[in-house]
Amino acid sequence: MDQKKLNIIETSIKLFAKKGFSSTSVQEIAKAANISKGAFYLHFDTKDDLLYELFEHYWRRMQKRINEVSSTPMTPKEKFIHQLKVSMEEVADHREFIIMQIREQVIPFNDMIENLIRRMRYHSVMFYRNHILAIYGSEAEPFAWEASLTVQSLFKTYIDLMIMDNMEFSLLKVAESIANKMDAVMEGYKSGHDCPVITNEVISRVIPENFQLNQMKDIMTQLQEIYDQENDVDLKDTADLLLQELTSKAPRPAVIKGMVFNLERYDEYIDLSSQIRAHYM
Incomplete structure (x- = not known):
């Protein structure tokens, strides 16, 4: 990405985390980035365009880190643990990005931004589901969606403690703990004491437009x-x-x-x- 464009994105995310997206003007972004307002519009047509590229930029960074782990020979569970770890590292390194999302309960999304966020959410669930199937095999198929959301919720809980409460953890230990808890979740499903609510049918109703189950x-x-x-x-x-x-x-x-x-x-x-x-x- 062009360095000037990246500078605008990284500057804007700090302002959005501090003031909110709606309350931050293009003029304020330009001033903080040490560029003219006209230079801003050379890179982004609108503030919504900036927001879209901001989400896309951080999502791609995360995917690149995860893909790097995928290239390393490991067992499925080891790969899952290390991908969780690098995901948390990216969150910790871009704390302002998470704060902006928490602060802005209602960002004025256009259709393009809303669709991107839905795709990101779906990819995130698929990340957990694919790992569950890789670790536990085809017998986990009936429980894979529900278990994915359960483990994702646990991940988000640790992220909230890190970001909102400034708690510090060994990220490797957190990742290992999540993986071990996933073992317990899957044992519960296999025992027959719990019946999954989130099935293929349920997921098919919430997948993004043009996305296939x-x-x-x-x-x-x-x-x-x-x-x-x-x-x-x-x-x-x-x-x-x-x-x-x-x-x-x-x-x-x-x-x-x-x-x-x-x-x-x-x-x-x-x-x-x-x-x-x-x-x-």
Whole structure:
């Protein structure tokens, strides 16, 4: 990202955390960033555009960190623990971003921002669900959505203590504790003493527009759109090779890994690369 644009984003998030999005003017952002108001509008058409890119910027940062862990050989549970740890590190490093979201109970979203946030929420649930299935296998399928939301709530509780109450923890110990509690949650479901309320049917009612519950189908759709619509030859070739590999009877992990690495060079496809990693890496 252009350094001047990044400076505006990082400056604005501090102002939004302090004053709120609605109460912060473009003039105040420009002054704090040491640029003219006209220079602001060279990078962002409106303050809402800035907000959209702000959310997208921090979401992509988080996904890049998580993807780095995905590339390291580990057991499924070890991978989950370390991805939780880097997620908490990103939250701690960008405390103002979380404070802004808590402070602004009603941000004047446009449709684009609202859809982005819904996609982020859904990806977050899918993150936990994919890990649950990787760790506990297909027998966890009936409980995977409910367990995902349960573990996500636990994660959020620790984040609230860190951000709002300034409590300090060993992030590795917190991540290990969450993973161990997930073991207990899954044992409870397996014992038959609890019946999940959150099922595929329930989730299908809340997924974002144009998002498909069948994640593999969604991956293929996005790759086909890249191949059909993008002009970048390298990107088209990457999508084409992934389409061929993912539909083959024996997908080759090394080829998929190489193509996903190529895909990650394009910021707008960080989410897609994360989805592919969750399934194959």
